[in-house]
Amino acid sequence: MTDRLTIALAQLNPTVGNITANIDRIRNARAEAAARGADLVVCPELVVTGYPPEDLVMKPFFLDLVEKAVRGLAEETADGGPAVLVGTPWRDGGKRYNAALLLDGGKVAATRFKVDLPNYGVFDEKRVFAAGPMPGPINFRGVRLGVPICEDIWSADVVETLAESGAEILIVPNGSPYEVGKHDQRIQLSVERVTESGLPLIYVNQVGGQDELVFDGASFALGADRKLVAQAPSFTEHLMLTHWQRGADDVWTCAEAERIAPAGDLESIYSALVLGLRDYVTKNRFPGVILGLSGGIDSALSAAIAVDALGAERVHGVMMPSPYTSQESLDDAAESAELLGCKLDTIPIVPAMEAFERMLLPAFAGRDPDITEENIQSRSRGITLMALSNKFGAMVLSTGNKSEMSVGYATLYGDMCGGYAVLKDVYKTTVYDVSRWRNESIPVGALGPAGRVVPERVLVKAPTAELKPNQTDQDTLPPYEVLDDILECLVEKDLGVPEIVARGHAPEVVNKVWRMLHLAEYKRRQAPPGPKITRRIFNRERRYPITNGFTSIA
Known part of the structure; x- marks a missing residue:
């Protein structure tokens, strides 16, 4: 069991469907993190395929390539360098899951599946993924890591289960698209989960443009006292190291880290x-x-x-x-x-x-x-x-x-x-x-x-x-x-x-x-795509029938 961990937050910009390039991005982030002394590199949700992969994950031959690439990356962790927590589609028992995999010691050391699949606004995960069971913590070098995936922290149940089963640090991989005011909403939501569980929380978000979605990154970490202890920049790739230590009361605390203030509206x-x-x-x-x-x-x-x-x-x-x-x-x-x-x-x-x-x-x-x-x-x-x-x-x-x-x-x-x-x-x-x-x-x-x-x-x-x-x-x-x-x-x-x-x-x-x-x-319906910045973008989030007799709201 260790009392110190250096965790790198890898805020990456993957390209949907470009598995080779995305794996290279993860590999490069791991190499940089290794040079800076990291024990663990945390990547965003579904970083291997890019988010959202939509119907690509319904193609078995696509998932074959994903699995081959992930297992190949896992083998590289036999070099004694940092472990990697990657988000990827993953098959298990004949079902497809939105998964977080811990790659360590040359193998896939642990898998966890997303429980709460969003199916509103721009999200359509229930159509392509199966919901996972309630997760327990991942044992990483003697530290019990709770890994709720994105939507899993938007309600209390998953985090409550992780806390009750002994998690010590919450690590949340995310594919959370930008809209005005969204960063404050994420912080407030995370503070609620920290308050309920008493656990510190690491939030790693994707960055980059994908059709009508823009991911702003802005990854962060909160201490168990709900204070913001680390904040990555918005709208750019970034690798941010956080240094954690177990206290006498067994509560993990983060040393002073980068805190880059988010941009105004x-x-x-x-x-x-x-x-x-x-x-x-x-x-x-x-x-x-x-x-x-x-x-x-x-x-x-x-x-x-x-x-x-x-x-x-x-x-x-x-x-x-x-x-x-x-x-x-x-x-x-x-x-x-x-x-x-x-x-x-x-x-x-x-x-x-x-x-x-x-x-x-x-x-x-x-x-x-x-x-x-x-x-x-x-x-x-x-x-x-x-x-x-x-x-x-x-x-x-x-x-x-x-x-x-x-x-x-x-x-x-x-x-x-x-x-x-x-x-x-x-x-x-x-x-x-x-x-x-x-x-x-x-x-x-x-x-x-x-x-x-x-x-x-x-x-x-x-x-x-x-x-x-x-x-x-x-x-x-x-x-x-x-x-x-x-x-x-x-x-x-x-x-x-x-x-x-x-x-x-x-x-x-x-x-x-x-x-x-x-x-x-x-x-x-015939308009080209464009970047979402408001609460509801046309076509993807607001869907009205063209043939529609409800023409007056008087």
């Missing part, structure tokens, strides 16, 4: 968007991105995020003016590109508009221009961007925000064209807030320039699609501060009209927004 939102885009582009092996730079706030912020994520040389902006494009917009798009140092081409869509007008003239005879002609402009731009993407290989970055996605202010095969929508879960008011923050700050790891990256005029002029003369968004929408508050009530909180009206909104406006939200469901 605006910084964390921006960092999540950057990381989500960077990993989507890089892990899918795109050479870069191409986007329409309109001179508006959404495209200006999208371009800034892209440059910070990928570097200016991998970002290609395109201004596509129509007869309604103002000189201000032309100038603002040019300033955006200049501030960021990225390429900007100008390709007018007037020839395409004229060609469609001539082509459709017989069919449209006797009918006045309307939204049809406006949509043709958007679609001409979409075709242009997709043509450039097809020719040069860069991914089209869609620039629509959550407010527009909510109420249908997005054109299918037009401004919704693209492989990734970086602002998909960002309301318009937040777009402005984050843009102002970025003009005054630069996040760690950003590849773009310090200082102003969004032109000042873009932040103060009235938002407009410029699809007809003197058009602004507020011609047909409530002011964005009103719209976004109503949308948050409807989308995130499921509130009814009386509750929303009590916040100061007119009933007819609430019903109008609800109807627009309902009618745009079919568009959102």
